[in-house]
Amino acid sequence: xxxxxxxxxxxxxxxxxxxxxxxxxxxxxxxxxxxxxxxxxxxxxxxxxxxxxxxxxxxxxxxxxxxxxxxxxxxxxxxxxxxxxxxxxxxxxxxxxxxxxxxxxxxxxxxxxxxxxxxxxxxxxxxxxxxxxxxxxxxxxxxxxxxxxxxxxxxxxxxxxxxxxxxxxxxxxxxxxxxxxxxxxxxxxxxxxxxxxxxxxxxxxxxxxxxxxxxxxxxxxxxxxxxxxxxxxxxxxxxxxxxxxxxxxxxxxxxxxxxxxxxxxxxxxxxxxxxxxxxxxxxxxxxxxxxxxxxxxxxxxxxxxxxxxxxxxxxxxxxxxxxxxxxxxxxxxxxxxxxxxxxxxxxxxxxxxxxxxxxxxxxxxxxxxxxxxxxxxxxxxxxxxxxxxxxxxxxxxxxxxxxxxxxxxxxxxxxxxxxxxxxxxxxxxxxxxxxxxxxxxxxxxxxxxxxxxxxxxxxxxxxxxxxxxxxxxxxxxxxxxxxxxxxxxxxxxxxxxxxxxxxxxxxxxxxxxxxxxxxxxxxxxxxxxxxxxxxxxxx
Numbered sequence: 001x002x003x004x005x006x007x008x009x010x011x012x013x014x015x016x017x018x019x020x021x022x023x024x025x026x027x028x029x030x031x032x033x034x035x036x037x038x039x040x041x042x043x044x045x046x047x048x049x050x051x052x053x054x055x056x057x058x059x060x061x062x063x064x065x066x067x068x069x070x071x072x073x074x075x076x077x078x079x080x081x082x083x084x085x086x087x088x089x090x091x092x093x094x095x096x097x098x099x100x101x102x103x104x105x106x107x108x109x110x111x112x113x114x115x116x117x118x119x120x121x122x123x124x125x126x127x128x129x130x131x132x133x134x135x136x137x138x139x140x141x142x143x144x145x146x147x148x149x150x151x152x153x154x155x156x157x158x159x160x161x162x163x164x165x166x167x168x169x170x171x172x173x174x175x176x177x178x179x180x181x182x183x184x185x186x187x188x189x190x191x192x193x194x195x196x197x198x199x200x201x202x203x204x205x206x207x208x209x210x211x212x213x214x215x216x217x218x219x220x221x222x223x224x225x226x227x228x229x230x231x232x233x234x235x236x237x238x239x240x241x242x243x244x245x246x247x248x249x250x251x252x253x254x255x256x257x258x259x260x261x262x263x264x265x266x267x268x269x270x271x272x273x274x275x276x277x278x279x280x281x282x283x284x285x286x287x288x289x290x291x292x293x294x295x296x297x298x299x300x301x302x303x304x305x306x307x308x309x310x311x312x313x314x315x316x317x318x319x320x321x322x323x324x325x326x327x328x329x330x331x332x333x334x335x336x337x338x339x340x341x342x343x344x345x346x347x348x349x350x351x352x353x354x355x356x357x358x359x360x361x362x363x364x365x366x367x368x369x370x371x372x373x374x375x376x377x378x379x380x381x382x383x384x385x386x387x388x389x390x391x392x393x394x395x396x397x398x399x400x401x402x403x404x405x406x407x408x409x410x411x412x413x414x415x416x417x418x419x420x421x422x423x424x425x426x427x428x429x430x431x432x433x434x435x436x437x438x439x440x441x442x443x444x445x446x447x448x449x450x451x452x453x454x455x456x457x458x459x460x461x462x463x464x465x466x467x468x469x470x471x472x473x474x475x476x477x478x479x480x481x482x483x484x485x486x487x488x489x490x491x492x493x494x495x496x497x498x499x500x501x502x503x504x505x506x507x508x509x510x511x512x513x514x515x516x517x518x519x520x521x522x523x524x525x526x527x528x529x530x531x532x533x534x535x536x537x538x539x
Contacts, residue, residue, distance in 0.1 A: 011075040012059075013502040013513060015462075015494050018527055019055040020079050022458045025117050028054065031109045036098040043086050049095035050451060052080060052087055057455035058494060061433035064448075065089040075502040078511055096439075096447035100147060103183065103450040104200075110454060111179035112204050118461060122205045124173030124414065125180075126421040127197055127214040129190045130428070131155045132435050133162040134445070143442040150442050151186040165442075167428070167449060168193055169421055169456075170201055175464035176420035180204060181453035183446040190217040195226045202230065211235065211401070213418055219398060221288045224296050228400060235415045238284065238300065238396040248391035253304055256280045259409040261416065263307075275307035279408040284398055301397040301408045309393025316388065320380065323356035327364075327378050334366075335373030342366045342374045349376070361385050428456050431491050462527065463490035469526040478519040493523055 023029065029047030036046045052071065056062055062070045071077070071084035099106060115122055131153060138150040150163045163186055170180035180200055184193065198212060211233045212218075218236040227234050256278035266274040284300035287293070330339065330348055339345045345366050353359045361384040365377045399411050406414065428434050434452050439445050466488050467474040475485040479492045496519050503512040515521050524530075 009504045010514070011078070011502050011504065012073060012498075013075045013079075013500040014059045015497040015500075016055055016059060016075055016079045017529060018462060018497065018524075019058045019458060020051075021527075021529060022461055023051050023054060026110050026113055026458070028110055028454060031106055031113075032099060035102045035105055035109075038098065044082060044091065046095045046098045048080070048082060049087070049092060050099065050454075052076060052082055053092065053095075053448075053451050054455045054458060055080065057432050057452055058458060059498065063438040064092045065438070067092060075504075075511075078502060078504065093444060096444045096451075099450070100443045100447040103446060107181050107450055107453060108200060108204060110457065111181075114177065114179060114457065114461065115204070118177075118464070120172055120177055120179070121174035122172055122179070122208055122210055124211045124213065124417065125170045125201055126173065126176075126418050127168065127170045127194070127212060127218075128418070128421040128425070129166055129168040129184065129193065129217075130425045131157070131164045131166045131186070132429075132437070132449075133157055133159040133164050134435070134437055135162065136440060138163050138440070138442065147443045147446045148183050148185045149187070150445065153187045165445060165449065167434075167453065168197065169424055169428075169453070170197060171421045171424055171460075173414075173417050173420070175460065175467070176424055177460045177464060178421075178424055178453065178456050181450065181456075183449045183453075190215075191220050191223065194218050194220075194223040198227060198230060198232055202232070209233075211414065213415055215418070216240075219286070221286055221293065221296065224286055224298065224400075228296065233400045233405070235397055235399040235401065235411060237415075238398050240395075242284075242286075243396050245387070245391045248302070248394035249387060251280060251302060251304075251394065253278060256302075256304060257409060259412055261409070261413050263416075275305060277306075277412060278304045279412055281408045284396070286398075298398050298400055299403075299411075301399065301411045303395055303397060303412055304393045305395075306393060308395070312392040313389065316385075319356050319358060320385075323352060323358045323362070326352045326356065327362075327376075331376045331378070334376040335369070335371075340373065342368070345374055345376055349378075361388070424456065424460065427459055427490060428452070431494065432456055432459065459490040459494070462493055463488065465528070466493055466523065466526045469528075476522070478522065488523075496520060497523060 029045065029051050032047035032050050033045045038046050053067070056067055056070055059074060060070055068084050068087045071082065071087045076082055076084060114120060133155050134150055140151070143149045148165055150165050153164050153166070155162065155164050165186045166184040166188060168182040168184055169178045171178045180197070194214065201210060201212070209231070212227070213235045216237045216239045218234060219239055219242070259277040259279055261277055263275055280302040282300050282302065284298055286296040286298065288295070330345065330352070333339050334345055339348060349364050353362055361381045363379055363381055367375050369375050397411055397415055401411060432452055432455050434449065437445055437448060439448055470476055474487050476488055477483045477485050479486055479488055479496065499516060500520060501514045503514055
């Protein structure tokens with residue numbers, strides 16, 4: 001009797017079934033293929049390739065030249081029906097070239113579908129931009145002018161030696177979902193992106209009115225004029241240069257209203273030690289660039305934060321302490337070998353003043369002693385320091401919301417949601433690994449970043465789905481050691497699913513998912529997936 005031994009092959013499965021299900025619900029492949037039809041003889045459509053790239057970012061981000069290796073090690077063929085060798089870097093590059101002329105149409109179409117498919121509330125959007133520094137020369141003459149160019153700008157990471165490209169995200173107040181994304185020229189000013197963003201959001205939201213929340217770059221005469229004309233309400237901090245410190249110094253903190261708001265970081269902090277906020281209200285006139293421009297009047301919410309006040313006081317104390325150390329050292333060295341003239345001492349004082357940022361409060365006097373050598377005396381002006389302390393913790397929010405729509409406390413609470421877009425940039429640059437980018441063509445760079453933005457959309461929808469399934473408090477156990485109840489993040493959800501493996505036996509036997517921990521089963525259940533019957537490609 002002949003005995004036949006059939007080997008069992010295991011592949012990493014991770015979150016591939018989750019990615020496949022969400023990609024299906026968003027119709028990513030269908031959207032791409034409608035806008036970017038490929039050749040009839042192609043083994044894969046462009047939509048299939050883009051779906052595979054999105055799945056790669058959600059499971060094990062890899063450079064384009066290693067995606068086929070990833071697909072061979074992971075159950076990509078079983079879940080997506082794609083043979084790994086078809087995902088070579090040439091095929092990926094052709095797909096990026098194909099979608100590059102249609103990035104806005106693709107991302108906006110997918111974002112609009114997400115609204116209906118997942119029932120997302122679009123009454124509030126938070127907008128912000130970030131930059132990604134790129135290694136490489138990227139000569140201007142080699143870049144395609146039809147696409148965002150890679151150039152020097154104002155990098156968030158302060159790598160002024162590197163060129164950059166920028167990305168803008170508009171995320172919803174409901175779950176922080178990045179429904180709108182843009183790849184932007186590396187040298188573009190953030191202030192110039194607001195009007196286009198507003199128009200795109202209005203097209204996406206349809207007849208629904210929404211509130212746009214952004215940072216201080218929103219505040220310009222042209223932007224505010226456009227927003228008012230379109231009937232789109234906004235909240236944004238007033239640029240520091242537009243509010244004189246005397247305004248804050250004249251405010252009566254005791255008459256300000258205490259806001260019923262607790263930052264998430266203070267939820268487990270005793271009530272007496274939590275950061276507190278107080279608000280006052282007046283109006284602000286925004287002048288136009290021309291004398292003939294009529295001033296725009298908007299509400300101004302004056303906010304005091306005890307946390308900001310303490311932070312500013314600490315920063316000032318640190319600056320003064322470092323300046324004091326430098327000045328004492330210079331005072332002892334005056335008249336010596338290195339500082340033997342008044343000019344040299346004055347030059348060093350200038351460096352200290354600029355470096356430690358104490359020009360407003362530092363008073364110095366350089367004199368000549370009986371020996372003919374220069375001496376230095378100095379002191380900090382206490383009246384100036386007290387005036388600086390009087391404005392600690394204050395900042396202003398500008399808004400077109402009426403008092404009937406939101407009182408000052410509610411304006412502050414709504415603006416506090418701006419942290420959602422900043423958190424999404426952390427996900428974008430963290431688990432989804434937007435950089436480094438191993439692509440030299442600015443056209444392909446833009447397309448690849450747009451693909452990663454689609455991956456971020458799925459990442460955030462997965463997080464929202466799990467939280468909503470958990471109920472009102474959105475917390476669960478098992479994510480961290482200690483078994484404490486916490487809100488699941490997209491990062492932790494994908495981390496716990498990453499250990500899932502697929503056992504592939506004989507052709508007549510269905511694949512089997514190896515679930516090793518109860519948390520995996522719980523997460524799949526919260527995501528609405530049947531762990532024993534994942535969505536395999538139709539044959």
